[in-house]
Amino acid sequence: MTQWTVLYRKEMTEMVRNYKILWIPIVFILLGVMQPVSSYYMPEILDTFGDLPEGTILEMPLPTGAEVLMQVLSNYGMLGVLILVLSAMGVVSSERQSGVAGMVMIKPVPYSSYILSKWAGLLTITLISLFIGYVASWYYTSLLIETVAFERIFQSVVIYSIWLVFVVTLTLFFSTIMKGNASVAFVTILVIFSISSVTSILGKNMTWSPAKMPEHTGQVLLSGELESGFLLALITTIAIIIVVLLSSIQIFKQKELLE
Amino acid sequence: MELLKASDLVKGYGNTNAVNGINFHIEEGRCVSLLGPNGAGKTTTLKMLSGLLEPTSGSIDFKGEKAKDLRPFIGYLPQYPAFYNWMSGKEFLVFAGQLAKLNRKEAEKRSEELLERMGLANAKKRKIRGYSGGMKQRLGLAQALIHRPELLILDEPVSALDPLGRREVLDMMREIKKETTILFSTHVLHDAEEISDSILIMHAGEIAISGSLRSVMEEYRQPILQIEFEAPAADWLKSIASYSFVSEVNIQGNKTSIVLKDMVNGKQTLLKDIVERKLPVRKFEISQTTLEDLFMRVVKS
Ligand SMILES: Nc1ncnc2c1ncn2[C@@H]1O[C@H](COP(=O)(O)OP(=O)(O)OP(=O)(O)O)[C@@H](O)[C@H]1O
Ligand SMILES: [Mg+2]
Numbered sequence: 001m002t003q004w005t006v007l008y009r010k011e012m013t014e015m016v017r018n019y020k021i022l023w024i025p026i027v028f029i030l031l032g033v034m035q036p037v038s039s040y041y042m043p044e045i046l047d048t049f050g051d052l053p054e055g056t057i058l059e060m061p062l063p064t065g066a067e068v069l070m071q072v073l074s075n076y077g078m079l080g081v082l083i084l085v086l087s088a089m090g091v092v093s094s095e096r097q098s099g100v101a102g103m104v105m106i107k108p109v110p111y112s113s114y115i116l117s118k119w120a121g122l123l124t125i126t127l128i129s130l131f132i133g134y135v136a137s138w139y140y141t142s143l144l145i146e147t148v149a150f151e152r153i154f155q156s157v158v159i160y161s162i163w164l165v166f167v168v169t170l171t172l173f174f175s176t177i178m179k180g181n182a183s184v185a186f187v188t189i190l191v192i193f194s195i196s197s198v199t200s201i202l203g204k205n206m207t208w209s210p211a212k213m214p215e216h217t218g219q220v221l222l223s224g225e226l227e228s229g230f231l232l233a234l235i236t237t238i239a240i241i242i243v244v245l246l247s248s249i250q251i252f253k254q255k256e257l258l259e
Numbered sequence: 260m261e262l263l264k265a266s267d268l269v270k271g272y273g274n275t276n277a278v279n280g281i282n283f284h285i286e287e288g289r290c291v292s293l294l295g296p297n298g299a300g301k302t303t304t305l306k307m308l309s310g311l312l313e314p315t316s317g318s319i320d321f322k323g324e325k326a327k328d329l330r331p332f333i334g335y336l337p338q339y340p341a342f343y344n345w346m347s348g349k350e351f352l353v354f355a356g357q358l359a360k361l362n363r364k365e366a367e368k369r370s371e372e373l374l375e376r377m378g379l380a381n382a383k384k385r386k387i388r389g390y391s392g393g394m395k396q397r398l399g400l401a402q403a404l405i406h407r408p409e410l411l412i413l414d415e416p417v418s419a420l421d422p423l424g425r426r427e428v429l430d431m432m433r434e435i436k437k438e439t440t441i442l443f444s445t446h447v448l449h450d451a452e453e454i455s456d457s458i459l460i461m462h463a464g465e466i467a468i469s470g471s472l473r474s475v476m477e478e479y480r481q482p483i484l485q486i487e488f489e490a491p492a493a494d495w496l497k498s499i500a501s502y503s504f505v506s507e508v509n510i511q512g513n514k515t516s517i518v519l520k521d522m523v524n525g526k527q528t529l530l531k532d533i534v535e536r537k538l539p540v541r542k543f544e545i546s547q548t549t550l551e552d553l554f555m556r557v558v559k560s
Contacts, residue, residue: 014343
């Protein structure tokens with residue numbers, strides 16, 4: 001068994017012991033299920049709680065299944081990303097702070113194995129949460145609203161997962177270069193927020209941006225077709241992920257790990 | 260045989276050098292202690308040897324060859340060992356063993372062995388979170404030994420322990436010494452005297468004194484007179500500094516220690532002085548400088 005496997009298994013065991021493997025998927029399931037449920041019941045909710053004048057007739061068209069799922073992904077893009085960043089912020093920095101990273105690296109472990117096992121652990125929890133939450137959402141959407149073709153679901157979740165992988169890779173990077181957990185989370189969120197805003201403001205000039213991924217996801221859901229800029233965005237996103245990972249490894253090598 | 264040799268090792272932080280060009284070597288099978296006051300550069304030196312800290316300049320040879328990655332051959336116990344507190348003691352050892360390239364079975368077997376040896380067998384299933392300081396130190400020792408390293412490096416292994424825990428760890432080190440070369444840092448001189456064969460005394464990033472414990476003691480040992488007065492005798496003590504046989508006078512309250520170059524002559528003269536001046540002596544003792552005196556001298560200079 002390689003050291004990478006040992007470290008990856010340790011990551012997974014840790015997530016089981018501290019229940020991350022439970023609560024993060026649960027958050028994603030809740031976020032995913034709440035959307036179709038609240039869309040479906042919205043007229044009744046408004047009827048009961050909304051302070052509407054007597055006799056108002058509510059004309060609320062039920063959103064399409066694809067629209068509901070787009071809304072779900074947009075929730076994942078806000079709360080989901082926040083949860084992922086917060087749960088991953090200490091992935092390296094806490095271990096450096098406590099000194100246990102030094103205890104690991106004092107054994108003949110390649111620096112890349114340490115970082116890549118962390119990355120794989122983050123990917124596992126992220127993808128599990130996204131897939132389970134999204135499938136739950138799809139199920140409730142079909143039940144209450146309408147069935148969206150499985151093919152579109154599949155394509156959209158794959159594209160969206162690339163965006164989330166980008167997010168957690170950034171978190172891993174900042175967790176490697178900084179020591180304080182709070183600053184890791186703050187800077188990561190700030191960077192992601194900036195990328196997203198700049199991309200949506202400059203739109204056409206940023207077809208390569210990783211933040212285009214959520215847009216492409218919506219497109220696939222609505223039309224089943226990929227926009228032309230997709231390939232470019234995909235390639236740059238993957239390239240950035242690789243560069244960020246490699247830099248994380250290099251920077252980790254330079255860090256002082258023992259007190 | 261020479262196991263490890265450090266040549267002109269330097270580690271700079273900013274514009275100061277924590278370690279300032281040190282040279283030493285470690286013979287296989289020896290137990291070497293690295294002595295020095297706080298901030299002397301002990302931890303920095305050990306970290307460079309362990310491979311976790313890149314020297315600013317200088318080189319480290321292992322078994323006569325330029326070292327690349329020494330981690331497979333070294334077991335290291337940091338000054339402040341840390342663990343995954345959610346693991347049990349046994350889990351952590353197996354984990355550490357596998358990281359050191361033992362297969363699962365070997366790692367399990369070796370862990371059991373070491374837990375037994377470190378007196379942790381009863382606590383092996385408990386979470387490390389609940390371990391006492393002494394237990395953590397012993398677990399740290401066990402993880403350092405897990406892959407049967409050729410050189411065991413311990414950074415202040417007993418400094419944080421109470422007298423009982425310190426006794427336990429020292430006894431373990433005495434056992435380990437039989438099979439492994441040990442380099443350990445400490446500022447407790449008594450421990451160094453007790454278990455090491457050679458000593459390196461560091462001060463301000465440099466090695467001030469090195470050699471086998473015996474030769475260092477012999478070389479630097481000086482006769483010393485300890486006089487205790489009932490009342491301060493400062494005037495007289497000031498005046499004796501001019502005698503040619505006196506090399507050093509240290510006054511601490513009513514107690515004074517006088518390092519002599521010539522014991523026979525000095526003793527006679529000083530005794531005569533005391534009698535003539537009717538100085539109120541409580542104690543007059545002849546002894547030899549200890550490692551502690553030597554250490555203090557190095558640190559003060
Ligand atoms: N990361 C660092 N950045 C800047 N200076 C450092 C760093 N690490 C150590 N130093 C400085 O280097 C010097 C030697 O430190 P070192 O930890 O090696 O001493 P030590 O002999 O182990 O002391 P102690 O007995 O307190 O453990 C100290 O002056 C310390 O301030
Ligand atoms: Mg130290």
